[in-house]
Amino acid sequence: MIELEGLTKRYGEKVAVNDLTCTVRPGVITGFLGPNGAGKSTTMRMVLGLDRPTAGDVRIDGRHYDRLKDPLTYVGALLEAKAWHGGRSAYNHLLCLAQSNGIPARRVREVLDTVGLTAVARKKTKGFSLGMGQRLGIAGALLGDPRILMFDEPVNGLDPEGIHWIRNLMKSLAAQGRTVFVSSHLMSEMALTADHLIVIGQGRLLADSSMADFIAQNSRSRVRIRTPQRERLLDVLQGAGITVVDPGAEVLEVDGDKSEAIGELAARYRVVLHELSPQRSSLEEAFMRLTAGSVEYHAHDGPPSGPRERPGPRQQWGSEWRKG
Numbered sequence: 001m002i003e004l005e006g007l008t009k010r011y012g013e014k015v016a017v018n019d020l021t022c023t024v025r026p027g028v029i030t031g032f033l034g035p036n037g038a039g040k041s042t043t044m045r046m047v048l049g050l051d052r053p054t055a056g057d058v059r060i061d062g063r064h065y066d067r068l069k070d071p072l073t074y075v076g077a078l079l080e081a082k083a084w085h086g087g088r089s090a091y092n093h094l095l096c097l098a099q100s101n102g103i104p105a106r107r108v109r110e111v112l113d114t115v116g117l118t119a120v121a122r123k124k125t126k127g128f129s130l131g132m133g134q135r136l137g138i139a140g141a142l143l144g145d146p147r148i149l150m151f152d153e154p155v156n157g158l159d160p161e162g163i164h165w166i167r168n169l170m171k172s173l174a175a176q177g178r179t180v181f182v183s184s185h186l187m188s189e190m191a192l193t194a195d196h197l198i199v200i201g202q203g204r205l206l207a208d209s210s211m212a213d214f215i216a217q218n219s220r221s222r223v224r225i226r227t228p229q230r231e232r233l234l235d236v237l238q239g240a241g242i243t244v245v246d247p248g249a250e251v252l253e254v255d256g257d258k259s260e261a262i263g264e265l266a267a268r269y270r271v272v273l274h275e276l277s278p279q280r281s282s283l284e285e286a287f288m289r290l291t292a293g294s295v296e297y298h299a300h301d302g303p304p305s306g307p308r309e310r311p312g313p314r315q316q317w318g319s320e321w322r323k324g
């Protein structure tokens, strides 16, 4: 388990992670979601002891990361792609990691095989594409055969086959009883992958629930209806006190979970229906709804504007980023 207790990180005035308390459990894939700048990477770095919390605590199987003997055998992580020496081959990069963590060298070949990099194992990593880099990062995470895996945006740069592969890999790791903690901006991918969600906004916990509960609690249910007897159905619904929120020419939409009531009314008044389907919001809609108030970086709508004002000294791009 990964246990976060009141975890807080400040960078000067900025509170990147704000009193976060939650537990990431084994046997399921936990998706870690939040808008840009919400604090996901900072949280993951604190789990690995790469950043020190300003307050609060984070433990892996009850211990701090720096107290773990051979930490790669407890927790494997992919945080930043290409976090290695470009002059080394993939094999040598993994061998160094293995040797410094008491992991047998034969494991290097096993993980290279698992991630599909055996053919390029002796090539220098500086020539690797983003997708190959992600695979090498994942190989590093798997090296110690750890019970806990943490991936920050693992599908970044992967092609559809690669995305499919990592989805199945994560599912099989969770099915083996491991803890899988993964962040992503790709909601459609998360919807297919994660069982549980932890959602943060501006460093604060917004939701900690199963995927199904999260969508149910943050979505608007509605019913979609198609009928060749539109006017008659509108009369029947109005007579029953059911309001049509979107009386489109082809499709009618009614708010709420009223498909059974509408089906029975249609049968009673002999109105032909071509479609009567309950609709649920997608994970993306539910996510947007929940996080609407905590999005920090908004793009403006419409075409790009002309020459920009010069940013003030406090807004210079990159001035605050990843210093120290």
Ligand SMILES: Nc1ncnc2c1ncn2[C@@H]1O[C@H](COP(=O)(O)OP(=O)(O)OP(=O)(O)O)[C@@H](O)[C@H]1O
Pocket (backbone or CB within 6 Å): 011, 014, 015, 016, 034, 035, 036, 037, 038, 039, 040, 041, 042, 043, 320, 321, 322, 323, 324
């Ligand atoms: N080293 C740092 N120095 C100053 N501010 C930082 C540093 N690292 C992160 N931040 C700030 O902390 C906040 C959280 O950043 P973080 O990278 O954890 O968010 P994130 O949820 O991973 O974002 P994204 O989805 O864009 O990757 C941001 O406002 C960021 O600018």
